[in-house]
Amino acid sequence: MTGNADTPLEAALAQARTQAPAVEARLRTAWADTPLAAAGAAHDAAGGKRSRVRLTLTAAALLGCDARDAEAAAAAVELLHNASLVHDDLIDEDATRRGVPSVWKTHGTAGAVLLGDRLLAAAHAEAAATGAPRELVQALSATARRLVDGVARERAPAATAPGDAARDAYLDLARDKSGALFAFAVDAALILAGVPHRERHVARTAFEALGAAYQIGDDLADLDGHKLGRPAGGDVAAARLCAPVAALRALGEPATVAAFDRFLAAPEDAEIWIARLRGADVRAEITGWRDGLMGDAASAAARLRPELRAFTGWAATAIGGPAPSEEAPACAAATP
């Protein structure tokens, strides 16, 4: 079934591919043939890379977990992810996702709230269907609460002092908002495999850092207008705590930061600030954060058993994507 795989990682990736359709079928049952079927189909139409499903299935295959348990855990992770997407689009008033109208746009506040709730509840039922119901449900629930807390803090972009505190607050946010879910995607497999707490903690550290690095890449894509159907700098215009906002507050002169904080309190004429945030200094700062996170992930990975070390290395490329320096836009920086 796994073909002529040369390494355990290749064999696990191949097995994950064969299991992906079973996970898709589980995901559909969370909304198909229910009063939320139309809203669920609308969200499903936006698609998704299923990166987290691949993480869980691959880690589980590497560790020899029961296949049905792995599929339920992968479904739990992906359902939580999609619940948060549906609710976040409503909160952020993002009209599209991957170029497709958002659920709240097509099915209203009611459709988005109820579909997200249904997916969140279904996620917990999937976690409970495994061989480690208590541990997996509690880890899933804790992850969901970290996502919620991250989104809540995202809406207070100037809650901390400028300087290092601004950087630390952003990195905490990125760990909560994106890192926690990547870490749980892997931890779910480690829980099922009965991996000791100490090694689970190390693996979570690695994937939390990778997830935070992924978030930085996502924030830069937003700034640069590389997100399908989203305006360039949309996060900044909405005064959300994102990497460029945090970087300017971390490195800017006091007078600039004071002016920027006034903008964040009452966002108007965002274009001038978006241009400023595209400056080389901001990008260098952000790139430094991302490099630091990738280094943290590599350090943690070195302490994992060989197959998980190889898996983390693969994930660093698969999740992390190209280095931020390669994404720099051609436009010149302007200073307001």
Added chain:
Amino acid sequence: MTGNADTPLEAALAQARTQAPAVEARLRTAWADTPLAAAGAAHDAAGGKRSRVRLTLTAAALLGCDARDAEAAAAAVELLHNASLVHDDLIDEDATRRGVPSVWKTHGTAGAVLLGDRLLAAAHAEAAATGAPRELVQALSATARRLVDGVARERAPAATAPGDAARDAYLDLARDKSGALFAFAVDAALILAGVPHRERHVARTAFEALGAAYQIGDDLADLDGHKLGRPAGGDVAAARLCAPVAALRALGEPATVAAFDRFLAAPEDAEIWIARLRGADVRAEITGWRDGLMGDAASAAARLRPELRAFTGWAATAIGGPAPSEEAPACAAATP
């Protein structure tokens, strides 16, 4: 600790009272000291009767469940209930709850969505903290999905044909929207106590009927303007599927129902229809439904072990409240 209780039910009610503060403490941890603390406190200020907490704790005490398990299960039930209240107020644009501003009014769409999500996730963690994590989490999740489906169907008041189909659709809705949560409040204790599936099913039937009867009382209170801070007939004005709406569609002449369905599709000038729904014929129809549900509950209760039978009888009074005929308003019915 339980005083001079004369019957097992009185002893269980007394024990439930002593456990209530521990449940309150668990409920607070779902939002206190988090980024959602202010939103959580705003919701908490609206208070609540904690009927479902009392059901779970009392049933658990009657059956000799572990006290900590009972408190976790009661917290899970109440957290789910409150998650649905916070999200429903947002969906229904209800500006107040028990006379206090709703969370979405004070903390926006973001505050309401995120607080509800946090409570829903915390509910599942509480269920997983008990001695029956898989069964309790799956029952909780299934209940959450029934609530969601009920609210979704509430927004399509004329989805069925008139006549008996309209009545049946409403009773299904009332069972999903309110019955399921009362049934789960009791079933949670039965799960913890290891009560056989057959008896659990009978108990769920009884409490689902009581919960649906409670919903009918709530719908009548809305029609009659007996809900604090809510306009009389608010459900009708918003074209929600509620008992009076279903009753007119169940018993009305075809021409009246056709006109009413046009109103439900585009609600305007609701006053004339609210007055019509206060007619004696509609109230008699609804009273008949409620009597039928109370009869269903009594029939099911008769098949339960003695202590659960006594408990169901107590709950029928505690939950069901006065008979609907006693609540009839003084105003005369008008026909549009």
